[in-house]
Each structure stands twice: as structure tokens, then as C-alpha cells.
Amino acid sequence: MALKGNLSDFSIIQLLNLITLAKKTGALYIESSSKSARLIFREGKLVYATAGMDAMPLIKIMARSKLIPSSMAASLSERYRSLNDMELGITLINSGYLTQDQIFTGITDFFKDIIRGLFTLTDGLFHFEAEEPPPLTSIPLRMTLEDIIIEGSRQAHEHEDLKSEIPSLDVALKFAERPGVNIRDINLNAEEWRVISYVSPKNSIKQIAVVAKLNDFQIRRVVYNLLQAGLVELIRLNNPAAPAPPRMIPARNPVEQRNLVNRVIDRIKTI
Amino acid sequence: MQTQTVKIVVTGPFNAGKTELIRSVSEIEVVNTEKKVTSESEKVKNSTTVAMDFGRITVDNDLVLFLFGTPGQKRFDFMWEILSEGMLGFIVLVDSTRPETFREARGILETFRAYAPTPYIVVANKQDLTDAWSLEDIRVALRLDSAIKLLPCTAKKKSSVKTVLLELLYAILEELDSAKS
Numbered sequence: 001m002a003l004k005g006n007l008s009d010f011s012i013i014q015l016l017n018l019i020t021l022a023k024k025t026g027a028l029y030i031e032s033s034s035k036s037a038r039l040i041f042r043e044g045k046l047v048y049a050t051a052g053m054d055a056m057p058l059i060k061i062m063a064r065s066k067l068i069p070s071s072m073a074a075s076l077s078e079r080y081r082s083l084n085d086m087e088l089g090i091t092l093i094n095s096g097y098l099t100q101d102q103i104f105t106g107i108t109d110f111f112k113d114i115i116r117g118l119f120t121l122t123d124g125l126f127h128f129e130a131e132e133p134p135p136l137t138s139i140p141l142r143m144t145l146e147d148i149i150i151e152g153s154r155q156a157h158e159h160e161d162l163k164s165e166i167p168s169l170d171v172a173l174k175f176a177e178r179p180g181v182n183i184r185d186i187n188l189n190a191e192e193w194r195v196i197s198y199v200s201p202k203n204s205i206k207q208i209a210v211v212a213k214l215n216d217f218q219i220r221r222v223v224y225n226l227l228q229a230g231l232v233e234l235i236r237l238n239n240p241a242a243p244a245p246p247r248m249i250p251a252r253n254p255v256e257q258r259n260l261v262n263r264v265i266d267r268i269k270t271i
Numbered sequence: 272m273q274t275q276t277v278k279i280v281v282t283g284p285f286n287a288g289k290t291e292l293i294r295s296v297s298e299i300e301v302v303n304t305e306k307k308v309t310s311e312s313e314k315v316k317n318s319t320t321v322a323m324d325f326g327r328i329t330v331d332n333d334l335v336l337f338l339f340g341t342p343g344q345k346r347f348d349f350m351w352e353i354l355s356e357g358m359l360g361f362i363v364l365v366d367s368t369r370p371e372t373f374r375e376a377r378g379i380l381e382t383f384r385a386y387a388p389t390p391y392i393v394v395a396n397k398q399d400l401t402d403a404w405s406l407e408d409i410r411v412a413l414r415l416d417s418a419i420k421l422l423p424c425t426a427k428k429k430s431s432v433k434t435v436l437l438e439l440l441y442a443i444l445e446e447l448d449s450a451k452s
């Protein structure tokens with residue numbers, strides 16, 4: 001029987017679980033309005049994955065895991081342009097750039113991130129093409145899915161909890177007038193810093209998520225942490241009509257920018 | 272009309288006075304993250320925890336200025352990309368009493384400038400202390416071109432920080448004017 005349906009009925013985690021338990025071989029296609037992916041399995045293990053339409057070149061995969069310095073990636077791609085992934089992998093190993101383990105690590109990280117990107121999809125179509133093999137020239141690797149399934153189910157639970165704490169993303173944040181006592185001891189990570197730049201009664205959490213490039217789960221987690229720290233409070237959106245995300249200047253328009261700088265100068269003068 | 276935000280970034284070696292400078296002018300308690308680096312949190316997710324300061328000045332109804340203090344070390348380079356977005360300009364702060372940090376300050380300046388080609392000034396802090404180096408000597412030690420603004424500062428004093436911020440903002444205006452002509 002064909003394995004196909006909608007992610008609203010069958011989550012990506014449930015699918016991966018099924019494929020693992022039934023030791024399936026073939027390609028799982030995911031297509032939602034925001035994302036698409038192709039995951040290929042052999043006897044329940046992941047052997048290949050692409051996000052979107054095109055496969056990411058091996059050099060780029062290695063560079064994103066910082067196994068190859070990004071400064072070198074371009075020249076290596078150029079030099080080895082005619083090689084397929086398999087040949088390139090062997091060349092990189094033989095020339096001493098990378099070990100086989102490093103190549104596997106880079107690819108595994110990449111595959112995991114593709115799957116993580118699918119965790120939050122609640123809508124979209126999937127279908128499974130039995131026996132579809134990976135491209136002949138791909139690096140032969142078999143990744144067990146147990147870890148990522150556990151991670152995904154944990155995240156799903158956490159997301160449910162976060163949704164009950166922060167049901168709507170159409171609200172805004174403001175800085176607490178009197179922040180919590182232990183404000184000096186907050187440990188903010190990069191995502192949290194990024195969100196902080198956009199805190200304003202006029203920006204909805206949803207808008208902040210867009211500009212900070214965070215998905216619903218990530219933005220809820222960040223906001224929850226900032227709330228827990230007493231740094232921000234949830235408030236009703238001041239300006240619910242505005243659809244555009246908040247803007248970070250410098251604006252491209254120099255007149256507008258000069259105006260902004262002058263306003264800042266006037267304010268600083270009053271300090 | 273939505274709130275716009277602009278950033279000024281304060282960078283420089285450890286102990287230069289970044290936290291102090293931001294604290295002097297911020298209207299909110301400065302959030303500082305470098306105190307708690309417990310071994311527990313180190314274990315959990317150290318890779319993304321950053322020592323930084325964060326202060327804020329409301330300009331008017333529609334505009335907020337954020338002041339970010341960040342150590343300039345290489346291991347935080349993933350932050351610079353985030354910080355440089357919407358950044359008006361930056362300040363490189365040096366401790367005038369600690370010449371052994373000048374070389375690091377120079378390195379930070381160069382790296383930051385590569386990331387963010389926005390206007391910047393160099394600020395010689397702790398000028399209230401008797402063993403502070405003179406501006407002329409610091410300029411030579413940092414190999415600063417004469418075109419680059421180097422200003423004296425006592426970060427503990429609000430008026431001094433105010434002058435420094437204004438000088439940076441004037442440098443930004445000058446840059447805008449020269450870009451036009």
C-alpha cells in the first residue's frame with residue numbers, strides 16, 4: 001500500500017519512527033508550502049537527504065560544519081568542479097584535507113539539520129517511493145535515526161508546553177520596567193541576543209521571528225527564556241495592522257539615515 | 272509606523288571598561304552576561320553563550336538606540352554578523368593604563384572593521400587614572416592613522432561618555448556627507 005498523506009495527520013517523527021521500525025527502503029518526499037525535502041532510506045537507515053530542489057555540493061556541506069574554512073571552499077569547488085561527490089570525497093581524503101570520519105560527520109550534521117528543519121511542519125504532503133535508491137555518486141553512509149527521533153519527540157513535547165505558555169505569536173514584547181533581581185546573571189545565547197534587538201510594543205513576536213530567522217518553536221523558546229529571566233513582558237500589540245517586519249536601519253536612503261542619526265544626536269545631547 | 276532600532280557597538284579587550292561605559296548612559300539596568308560562566312552552563316551549551324552587555328536609550332516614540340558591548344575575540348565572531356546588522360557605528364575601547372592590551376585592541380579593531388565597514392572611533396578610557404598613557408602615545412602604539420578619531424574618556428562619568436557617543440555620531444554624519452559628494 002502506498003505510504004502517502006498529510007503531515008497534519010502523521011507527523012514527521014511518526015514517519016521516521018515507522019520507517020525505522022519497518023526497516024524501509026526508498027525515498028520519502030515532503031512538500032509543504034514553506035519547505036520541501038527528499039530523504040532516502042536503506043533498511044530503515046538514512047542514506048541521503050536533500051532540502052529543497054537541489055542537492056548541496058559536498059564542499060559546501062563540509063564548509064557549513066566548519067571542516068573546511070569558508071575562505072577555501074570557493075577555490076576547492078572551482079578546482080574540483082568536474083568531480084562528483086564520491087570522487088571528491090576520495091580526493092579530499094587522499095590529499096589529506098579531511099579524514100573519512102570528518103566527511104561522515106559533516107554529512108551527518110547536514111542530514112540532521114535537514115530533518116530538524118522538518119520537525120515543526122504541521123501541514124504539508126508526504127509520500128514514500130519504495131525502493132527508490134540514492135544517486136549513484138553519493139557518499140555511502142548509513143545514519144541511524146534513533147537519536148534524531150528522540151530529539152524530535154522531546155522537542156514536540158516542549159513545543160506543546162511552550163504553546164500553552166505563549167499561545168499566540170501575535171502579541172508584542174516590551175522590556176520589563178523593573179527587570180528581575182538577577183538580571184546581571186542572565187546567560188543569553190546568540191538567538192536571544194538577536195531577538196532582543198527587536199523588542200518593541202510595535203513588533204509582534206511573529207514579525208520578530210521572521211527577521212531573526214527563527215521558526216515557531218525557536219522563537220517561543222527564546223521568548224520563554226526572556227520571560228523567565230524577567231527581562232521582557234508580553235503585551236498586546238500596539239499596532240496590529242502593520243504587516244511588515246521591523247526594520248533595522250541603516251536605511252539605504254541617506255536622507256532618511258541622516259535624519260535618524262540627527263534624532264539620535266538630539267537625544268544624546270539631553271543626557 | 273513601527274519602532275526602528277539602531278545599534279552602536281562597543282568593543283575592546285577585557286577590562287577596558289565596556290560594561291562601565293554602557294552602564295553610564297543606559298536607561299535600563301545593563302544586562303551583562305559574563306559573570307555567570309558556571310561549569311554547569313559550560314557543559315550544557317557553551318558554544319552559543321556570549322559575554323556581552325546590552326543597554327538601551329529611547330530616542331523618541333519611533334526610535335530606540337541599543338548599545339551592545341562585546342569582547343572582540345575571534346571565538347565570538349558568529350555574533351558580529353548579528354551585531355553588525357543595523358549598526359550605525361562602533362567604538363573600540365582601550366584601557367589607557369594597560370599598554371599590554373594595545374596590541375589586542377588593534378587586532379580587534381581590524382577584525383571588526385573587516386566585518387562591518389561602518390564608521391568607528393577609538394576611545395582611550397580611564398584617563399582619570401594617573402598612569403594613563405597620553406593620547407599621542409596611544410595613537411602611535413595603536414598605529415592609528417591621523418584621520419581616525421581618538422578620544423579621551425572616563426567611562427565612569429556620564430558626561431564623558433556622552434561626548435564620546437556624540438563624537439561617534441558626528442563621524443557617522445561626516446561619512447554620510449562624504450558618501451554623497
Ligand SMILES: Nc1nc2c(ncn2[C@@H]2O[C@H](COP(=O)(O)OP(=O)(O)O)[C@@H](O)[C@H]2O)c(=O)[nH]1
Nearest residue numbers: 285286287288289290291396397424425426427
Ligand atoms: N578609574 C576608572 N576605572 C574604570 C573606568 N572605566 C572602567 N573602570 C573600571 O575598570 C574595570 C573594568 O571595567 P568593565 O566595564 O567591567 O570592563 P569590560 O571588561 O570592558 O566590560 C572595572 O573595575 C571598572 O570599574 C574609568 O573610566 N576609570
Ligand SMILES: [Mg+2]
Nearest residue numbers: 289290305324
Ligand atoms: Mg564587561
